[in-house]
Amino acid sequence: MIFDFSFILVAATLLTGLIWGIDSLAFKPKRVAAASAKGVAPDNIREPLMVEYARSFFPVILIVLLIRSFLFEPFRIPSDSMMPTLLDGDFIFVNKFSYGLRLPVVNTKVVSIGDPQRGDVIVFRLPRDPATNYIKRLVGLPGDHIVVRGENLYINGERVPTELNGPYNEHGTRAMRATEHLGNVDHSVLYMRDRYDGEGRDYDEIVPAGHYFFMGDNRDNSKDSRFFDVGFVPERNLVGKAVRIWLNWDLPNAPIWDRIGAPIH
Known part of the structure; x- marks a missing residue:
């Protein structure tokens, strides 16, 4: 409970x-x-x-x-781990019925509707502290072999294609921006190239049955499934799929008007 x-x-x-x-x-x-x-x-x-x-x-x-x-639950993004897809100060709607209906508080699934898809942006309960919600992108499905080598991500032996788009110097962040083709989803990721030896850039594990592997889009500034504090996320901890930004409010630059109503991909 x-x-x-x-x-x-x-x-x-x-x-x-x-x-x-x-x-x-x-x-x-x-x-x-x-x-x-x-x-x-x-x-x-x-x-x-x-x-x-x-x-x-x-x-x-x-x-x-x-x-x-x-149906839908509002959440606030409290960090920059999902930049550039989501910014600190974004308020989002999460679709609670994408992966099935769950009873509140006990979080028991009562109706199965759909399965999480690679590339979905998902809110989940932190396995080691279920009262804490995290939001990351689903990268690994049950049984997948996940390897991270620097900026390269491999799933089941295949390198996930990326295309570099040049420097990203917005919202107080200096990084390299790239487009990643993950499953059926094309989305932006950030790399901080001054962190070649940073934690999380050398990873090799197989996702257990009934669990999922998540990563933040801000790859070198995200605590996600690569780290012990998060690890693999069991299916019962999934909250829902992030679908739309309904407000951005992060002082002193709030609001960012063009983010209001934007879909989340």
Whole structure:
């Protein structure tokens, strides 16, 4: 069980629903009968303040819970590990039903809909701390042999094609930009060429069954599945597929207007 905002929504939904339901079944009939005996019209009967609040908030909280749990959930990007695809300060929508419907809090899948595809940008729960959400690009599927040698990525013995696009000197970052052809997705990645001996540039592992391998698009400035603190991500930890940016707000340059509404590839 994960004690996060979903837990608060579930608890609030249960609490307000119970208060409203118990009052409707047990206490409201008694109030109405007592008021009628005194000649007071039912429309003039005041509910207890707690019941009034519960009746008002229950449907609102329930709708928010259902949308966040089964349709779309908003997230904020807190780092530059997915540059240039996502920037620090981007607010995104994550599709919660891309890979199946899961119950909130317990995160148990109840309906299977689709499978993650190589190249998807996915939010997942950190295996060693499920209360923490990470967002990275899916690189390795179960059973894949993943090798990283410097700037080169190999999947099952085949080098993933890349095309250098020149320097990237935006948003406080100096790097080399390239287009990577990963599965059916063409997307941009960044390399910091002054980090040839950096951690994460020499990797060779096979993805276990039921797990996935993720990397950040900012390849030399991303803590991802190459590192022990993240490692392979089990299927049950997947939250959903990132689909669209709905706001960018990172002071002092906020907002970046042309990012609002942009799809995530």
